[in-house]
Amino acid sequence: MKNEAGTLASSFRDPSGFLFIREKILYRQINHSYKEDYDLFLSSGLYRALTQAGLLVRHEEVLIPPADPGAAYKIIRPEPVPFISYPYEWGFSQLKDAALATLRIQKMALEHGMSLKDSSAYNIQFLQGRTVFIDTLSFEKLTMRPWVAYRQFCQHFLGPLLLMKHRDFRLNQLARVFIDGIPLDLTSRLLPWSTRLKPSLATHIHLHALSQKHFSRRTVRVREKRVSRTSLLGIVDSLESAVKKLSFKLKKTEWADYYQETNYVPEAFEHKKQVLAEFLDLIRPKNLWDLGANTGIFSRLASERGIPTVSWDIDFVAVELNYRDCLAKKEKLLLPLVLDLTNPSPAIGWENQERRSFLERGPADAVFALALLHHLAISNNLPFSRIAAFLRKICRALVVEFIPKSDSQVQRLLATREDIFSGYSQPEFEHEFSRFFTIQKAVHLKGSERVLYLMQGRDDQD
Amino acid sequence: MSTVNRLFRLLIVAALVAMIFPLALSAYIDPGTGSYILQVLIAAFVAVSFTIKVFWKRIKKFFSRKKEEKPEPLQESADEK
Numbered sequence: 001m002k003n004e005a006g007t008l009a010s011s012f013r014d015p016s017g018f019l020f021i022r023e024k025i026l027y028r029q030i031n032h033s034y035k036e037d038y039d040l041f042l043s044s045g046l047y048r049a050l051t052q053a054g055l056l057v058r059h060e061e062v063l064i065p066p067a068d069p070g071a072a073y074k075i076i077r078p079e080p081v082p083f084i085s086y087p088y089e090w091g092f093s094q095l096k097d098a099a100l101a102t103l104r105i106q107k108m109a110l111e112h113g114m115s116l117k118d119s120s121a122y123n124i125q126f127l128q129g130r131t132v133f134i135d136t137l138s139f140e141k142l143t144m145r146p147w148v149a150y151r152q153f154c155q156h157f158l159g160p161l162l163l164m165k166h167r168d169f170r171l172n173q174l175a176r177v178f179i180d181g182i183p184l185d186l187t188s189r190l191l192p193w194s195t196r197l198k199p200s201l202a203t204h205i206h207l208h209a210l211s212q213k214h215f216s217r218r219t220v221r222v223r224e225k226r227v228s229r230t231s232l233l234g235i236v237d238s239l240e241s242a243v244k245k246l247s248f249k250l251k252k253t254e255w256a257d258y259y260q261e262t263n264y265v266p267e268a269f270e271h272k273k274q275v276l277a278e279f280l281d282l283i284r285p286k287n288l289w290d291l292g293a294n295t296g297i298f299s300r301l302a303s304e305r306g307i308p309t310v311s312w313d314i315d316f317v318a319v320e321l322n323y324r325d326c327l328a329k330k331e332k333l334l335l336p337l338v339l340d341l342t343n344p345s346p347a348i349g350w351e352n353q354e355r356r357s358f359l360e361r362g363p364a365d366a367v368f369a370l371a372l373l374h375h376l377a378i379s380n381n382l383p384f385s386r387i388a389a390f391l392r393k394i395c396r397a398l399v400v401e402f403i404p405k406s407d408s409q410v411q412r413l414l415a416t417r418e419d420i421f422s423g424y425s426q427p428e429f430e431h432e433f434s435r436f437f438t439i440q441k442a443v444h445l446k447g448s449e450r451v452l453y454l455m456q457g458r459d460d461q462d
Numbered sequence: 463m464s465t466v467n468r469l470f471r472l473l474i475v476a477a478l479v480a481m482i483f484p485l486a487l488s489a490y491i492d493p494g495t496g497s498y499i500l501q502v503l504i505a506a507f508v509a510v511s512f513t514i515k516v517f518w519k520r521i522k523k524f525f526s527r528k529k530e531e532k533p534e535p536l537q538e539s540a541d542e543k
Contacts, residue, residue: 146501203504212496227505234508
C-alpha cells in the first residue's frame with residue numbers, strides 16, 4: 001500500500017527512514033537521523049556477517065533523487081522479496097524459524113556492538129526458502145540498556161508459538177487482531193497452568209505479564225538501568241532455548257491422512273500431473289498461486305519448473321507438512337501459506353494500510369484452482385459467477401478443475417444437506433467462467449469424470 | 463540497589479500470586495516499563511547461567527575434540543537449512 005509519493009505505509013512509524021517505490025523498484029531512504037547507526041552497521045562488519053549468513057536481505061547504495069530530500073542521508077535498493085507474507089499466514093515451523101532467525105540476528109548484533117531495536121515478526125520474510133530479516137534500519141548502537149525489543153519478541157514469537165503448541169495451532173490467527181503481537185496478559189491467561197512450572201516460560205511470559213501490569217501505573221526511571229552484554233546475551237540465549245524446545249508433533253494417523261487425500265485413482269492422478277505440466281509449459285507464468293494446495297503436490301510441478309509459487313491452504317496441518325517438505329528438499333521457490341479463501345487476509349493496521357490484504361498482493365500471473373470449486377460452490381453457497389469474477393481479479397491465466405456432482409467428493413459434501421445447487425453443472429460452469437475467461441483447453445482426466453481447464457483472463461470482462 | 467531489592471522481593475511475591483491466579487489486565491497500559499524492569503531483575507541470573515553454559519560447552523568441546531577431530535553435527539532446528 002503506497003501513497004501518491006510512492007511511500008509505503010508499512011514503514012511510516014520509523015523515523016530512521018522509509019520505503020518507497022519508483023518505476024516499480026523498491027527503495028529505502030535512510031534519513032540523517034540514522035546516519036551514525038547505519039555507518040556503524042556497515043563498519044562493524046555486522047551487515048557483511050548477516051548477509052553472508054543469509055539472515056538479512058542484501059542491498060546496494062544507489063544515487064537517485066531521494067523521496068524526501070530534506071531528511072535523506074542515503075538511498076538503498078534492497079534485494080526484492082517476491083511475495084510478502086504475514087505471521088497469521090504461517091504454520092508453526094515457519095513462525096519458529098522466524099523466531100530463531102530473529103534471535104540469531106540479535107546475537108550477532110550484540111557481538112558486533114549493536115542491537116535490534118525492534119523484533120516484529122513482520123520484519124521476517126521467506127526468500128529462496130530461507131527466513132530473512134528485511135528491515136535494514138532496525139539496528140542501533142549497543143547501549144547496555146535492557147533489550148528494547150524483548151517485549152515485542154515475546155508478543156510476536158514466543159507467546160504465539162506457546163499458544164499453538166499448548167492450546168491450538170489455530171491461535172496464531174490472533175495475530176490478525178493484535179498487530180503488535182498477542183498481549184502477554186492474554187497469552188498468560190490462555191496458556192495451561194503447567195507452563196508456570198517451567199522457569200523460562202514462567203519468566204518470559206507469566207512474570208513478564210505481571211511485571212507489565214505492576215509497572216503500568218508507576219513511573220520508573222528505566223533509562224538509567226544498565227545491564228551487561230553477558231546479560232543481554234543470556235536473555236537471547238534463554239529465549240532461544242525456550243523456542244528450540246517447542247515442537248509441533250503430529251500423530252502418525254494424521255500424517256497418513258494427509259498423504260492419503262491425494263491418493264485417488266492412480267491413473268487419474270498421473271494424468272492430472274501430466275496435463276498440468278503441459279499447461280504450465282504452454283503458459284510459462286512468471287509466478288503462480290495454488291489455491292487449496294493441500295500439501296503442495298501440484299504446486300511443485302510449477303516450482304520445480306523455476307516458477308515462484310505460493311501454495312495456499314486453509315488447513316494448518318497441510319501447510320505445516322508442506323513447509324517441512326520444502327525444508328527437507330531445500331526447495332527455494334515454494335512458499336506454503338495458510339488462507340481461508342472465503343475470508344482472506346484483510347488489510348490491517350493504521351488506516352488499514354500497514355499490512356496488505358490478500359487481493360492487494362496479487363494478481364498472480366497464473367492460478368491453480370484444483371479440486372476447489374465444489375468447496376466454494378457447494379460448501380459455501382458461492383455462485384459460479386462470483387467465483388469466476390474473484391478468480392479473474394487475482395490472475396491472468398487460470399487452471400481450474402471441474403468436478404461433476406456425480407463425483408464421490410461432491411457427493412460427500414451433499415450428503416448432509418439438501419441439493420439446492422441446480423446450477424452446478426458443467427455447461428453452467430463454462431457459461432459463467434466464459435464471461436471472465438477465454439477457455440483455451442479442456443481435458444477429461446482418465447479414469448474419472450473430472451475436467452481440467454486452461455483459461456486466459458478476458459480484458460473485456462463486465 | 464535497595465530499590466532493586468525491594469522490587470525483587472515484590473516480584474517474588476507477585477510470581478507466587480501469578481502461580482495461583484491467572485492474570486487479567488483490564489486497563490489500557492504501556493507495557494514498556496514492565497518489560498524493562500523484568501530484564502533488569504533477571505539480568506544477573508541469565509548472565510550466570512549463560513556463562514556456565516558457554517563454559518560447559520567449551521569443556522565438552524575440548525574433550526570431544528580429543529576423542530575425534532570431526533566437528534559436532536549441528537543440532538539446530540529448521541533455521542539451519
